[in-house]
Amino acid sequence: MTQISAPRIGIAGITGRLGTLCAEEAGDALVGGLSRTADPQRNITTDPAALAKSCDVVIDVSHASTVPVHAAAFAQAGCAWVLGTTGLDQGAQDAVNAAAQHIPVLQAANFSPALTLFLELARQLGAGLPDYDAEILEVHHRQKLDAPSGTALAIGRAVAEGRGVRFEDVARTDQNGRRPDGAIGFASLRGGQIIGEHDLVLMAADEQITLSHRALDRRVFARGALLAARWLAGRSAGLYTMADALKR
Numbered sequence: 001m002t003q004i005s006a007p008r009i010g011i012a013g014i015t016g017r018l019g020t021l022c023a024e025e026a027g028d029a030l031v032g033g034l035s036r037t038a039d040p041q042r043n044i045t046t047d048p049a050a051l052a053k054s055c056d057v058v059i060d061v062s063h064a065s066t067v068p069v070h071a072a073a074f075a076q077a078g079c080a081w082v083l084g085t086t087g088l089d090q091g092a093q094d095a096v097n098a099a100a101q102h103i104p105v106l107q108a109a110n111f112s113p114a115l116t117l118f119l120e121l122a123r124q125l126g127a128g129l130p131d132y133d134a135e136i137l138e139v140h141h142r143q144k145l146d147a148p149s150g151t152a153l154a155i156g157r158a159v160a161e162g163r164g165v166r167f168e169d170v171a172r173t174d175q176n177g178r179r180p181d182g183a184i185g186f187a188s189l190r191g192g193q194i195i196g197e198h199d200l201v202l203m204a205a206d207e208q209i210t211l212s213h214r215a216l217d218r219r220v221f222a223r224g225a226l227l228a229a230r231w232l233a234g235r236s237a238g239l240y241t242m243a244d245a246l247k248r
């Protein structure tokens with residue numbers, strides 16, 4: 001691994017809510033971005049291969065449908081990839097895993113430092129309270145496209161991992177019928193301009209515990225994405241997490 005001291009950064013989804021903030025946080029390190037509409041004056045292209053050639057690392061906060069194409073282009077160019085886009089289907093996730101054989105990829109549904117620690121606490125709660133009913137509630141702005149949020153799914157995976165069960169066997173998004181033992185349930189609310197709220201609730205007959213996170217400023221994600229990009233550029237190929245980047 002050759003750590004790059006001042007990596008050149010590109011942003012996929014640069015015109016979006018989070019992409020705009022990432023561009024601001026990148027400052028002079030920003031090389032350009034990806035959009036469905038090119039803007040040569042800002043070095044915004046529609047071609048992922050062209051962006052990747054001019055960058056050491058791309059922060060990707062765009063749309064799940066772009067993931068397979070980005071995976072192939074960035075792997076081909078040898079460009080590091082910080083992937084924050086959520087709503088990936090299994091095909092897109094397979095493309096991410098394949099790219100990580102060739103380039104360093106840091107995938108995080110949530111770039112917040114506190115939320116990253118939340119995942120570790122969720123794992124511990126899952127392990128320590130294996131028989132409690134686990135429910136995850138997430139609330140987001142009215143424009144959000146995917147549900148449950150990527151973060152909610154990551155919290156659910158952490159609880160399942162703590163319990164030593166396959167997430168796919170216990171995840172429950174449909175609340176109809178009697179609650180199966182061991183299920184990990186999800187509920188989503190959409191409205192207003194809520195930046196991102198996540199609660200993990202573990203319930204027994206005689207007590208309950210709630211772990212809560214509230215994003216108060218979307219910039220927390222942008223700052224985390226930049227930290228991840230600077231940490232990732234120049235690393236060996238592999239699939240990394242936000243927890244890796246935050247290790248002291």
Ligand SMILES: NC(=O)C1=CN([C@@H]2O[C@H](COP(=O)(O)OP(=O)(O)OC[C@H]3O[C@@H](n4cnc5c(N)ncnc54)[C@H](OP(=O)(O)O)[C@@H]3O)[C@@H](O)[C@H]2O)C=CC1
Pocket residue numbers: 012013014015016017018019034035036037061062063064065066083084085086087108109110111112150221
């Ligand atoms: N990891 C994290 O911490 C966080 C992750 N996210 C995730 O980042 C992603 C972007 O979020 P956000 O910035 O709020 O979203 P926006 O919709 O504001 O931005 C996404 C951008 O992606 C581009 N895009 C490319 N292809 C498509 C497509 N088919 N449909 C829609 N947009 C497309 C659009 O740019 P153009 O029109 O110029 O092509 C758009 O502006 C989401 O998946 C979200 O869940 C969000 C917050 C935090």
Ligand SMILES: O=C(O)C1=N[C@H](C(=O)O)C[C@H](O)C1
Pocket residue numbers: 086109110140144145148149150151152195196197
């Ligand atoms: O779309 C958003 O806004 C957010 N998406 C991420 C997710 O799906 O978990 C992270 C954050 O909650 C904001």
